[in-house]
Amino acid sequence: MQPIKTALIGAVFCSAAAQVAAADSITIGTNNWAENIAVSHLWQLLLEEQGIDATLKEVSKPLLFGGLAEGDIDVSLEFWLPSDNSYLTPYKDRIELHGTWYDDALDALVVPAYIDDIDTVADLKAHAEAFEYQGQPTIFGIEPGSAIYEETETAIEQYSLPFRQLSSSETAMLAQLEEAYRRKEPIALTLWQPHWVFAKYDLKILDDPKGALVSGQQVKWLAEKGFDESHPGVAAMLDAWHMTPEQLSTLMLEIEKNGDPDQGAAQWIDDNRELVDGWLAADDDG
The missing domain is CATH 3.40.190.100 (Glycine betaine-binding periplasmic protein; domain 2)
Structure with missing residues (x-):
């Protein structure tokens, strides 16, 4: 009976190790828009501060939503509501829409x-x-x-x-x-x-009284189904995240001035330490 017991213990240990590894790494789907580059690199650095390996994966929008639905991408940080609804609709049962981090x-x-x-x-x-x-x-x-x-x-x-x-x-x-x-x-x-x-x-x-161009949108983050359960700490931090137009504009401008998204985001983090620490404090597992 001893070999069976040992095998069972080993299986449990491997399963637990796999869960820890999954919780300590995530893939963030990105595109090449300035604000998406900015917040993706910002969160890559912040998550790495917390010991979480965050990989950025650039994909087109249609592939992004398919990747989230299939579990190849864990999270994406930019969903414009209502403009992006058409991308979400085919996958709405397999993708979770989360909190608003930018208003209007x-x-x-x-x-x-x-x-x-x-x-x-x-x-x-x-x-x-x-x-x-x-x-x-x-x-x-x-x-x-x-x-x-x-x-x-x-x-x-x-x-x-x-x-x-x-x-x-x-x-x-x-x-x-x-x-x-x-x-x-x-x-x-x-x-x-x-x-x-x-x-x-x-x-x-320019004022647009006919409403041809969409305004009053919310920018949210979204994730594969079950992300809250597999990454509760990350989900809590992202739900606590909110930026004003001035904060986001200065982040993007810092990146533009540095010519490097990591250096620019790192400088902005240093300049806004109290703000970002408030987001990170929401990690219930921290």
């Missing part, structure tokens, strides 16, 4: 504050010639398929704007902003808040 996020059309006489989306129509680029009035945007791209197309139609939307990467769009801002030239672009550019430039969010 929005998509918007934006111009520099030095541009007079343009305060609403409708105002763009009368000043279209000032925004010509390569012979056409242009709104600079990001890639087709993104929610803000589709919303901007809706705005162009609803407000009868004689504009095209020129899609590109976020980096290319912001390069156009930097050059126009340096020259004090007119430029219109799609932006969302939170974003670090609002901490760097004086920008004007």
